Amino acid sequence: xxxxxxxxxxxxxxxxxxxxxxxxxxxxxxxxxxxxxxxxxxxxxxxxxxxxxxxxxxxxxxxxxxxxxxxxxxxxxxxxxxxxx
Amino acid sequence: xxxxxxxxxxxxxxxxxxxxxxxxxxxxxxxxxxxxxxxxxxxxxxxxxxxxxxxxxxxxxxxxxxxxxxxxxxxxxxxxxxxxx
Numbered sequence: 001x002x003x004x005x006x007x008x009x010x011x012x013x014x015x016x017x018x019x020x021x022x023x024x025x026x027x028x029x030x031x032x033x034x035x036x037x038x039x040x041x042x043x044x045x046x047x048x049x050x051x052x053x054x055x056x057x058x059x060x061x062x063x064x065x066x067x068x069x070x071x072x073x074x075x076x077x078x079x080x081x082x083x084x085x
Numbered sequence: 086x087x088x089x090x091x092x093x094x095x096x097x098x099x100x101x102x103x104x105x106x107x108x109x110x111x112x113x114x115x116x117x118x119x120x121x122x123x124x125x126x127x128x129x130x131x132x133x134x135x136x137x138x139x140x141x142x143x144x145x146x147x148x149x150x151x152x153x154x155x156x157x158x159x160x161x162x163x164x165x166x167x168x169x170x
Binding site for chain 2: 032
């Protein structure tokens with residue numbers, strides 16, 4: 001199984017990194033950009049054979065280590081991988 | 086339009102951050118983890134009304150600012166947003 005995790009700041013919080021990237025895009029001439037938000041994208045290869053158990057474990061990983069639940073939201077996609085035994 | 090951009094290190098390159106996260110997960114008792122890769126997830130709100138033009142522009146943004154094309158791969162998803170005028 002492979003877990004894909006998307007982590008971004010909660011809605012309403014100031015995304016300083018995103019503002020900086022937007023400024024960079026503006027100065028490069030990309031004037032069509034409204035807003036930029038920058039987050040993390042994490043791929044984890046897991047031994048699990050059961051998708052529900054994998055998702056439960058990855059949720060624990062997000063709460064304990066991968067995200068800061070106070071200020072960040074995360075989304076988890078679990079996919080079967082071709083190489084999974 | 087909203088662009089979602091997923092950036093990760095090219096295959097075969099050592100992902101030091103991923104290795105560090107894997108070590109952290111191991112020490113927290115998550116023994117089922119094979120490999121962790123850490124990348125970036127960027128959301129951009131765009132004024133474009135044409136998805137193909139939006140994707141072309143976002144590809145330029147990735148090449149010029151958002152990613153390091155020497156060591157990173159990126160994937161772009163373009164989605165219509167409900168708030169699009």
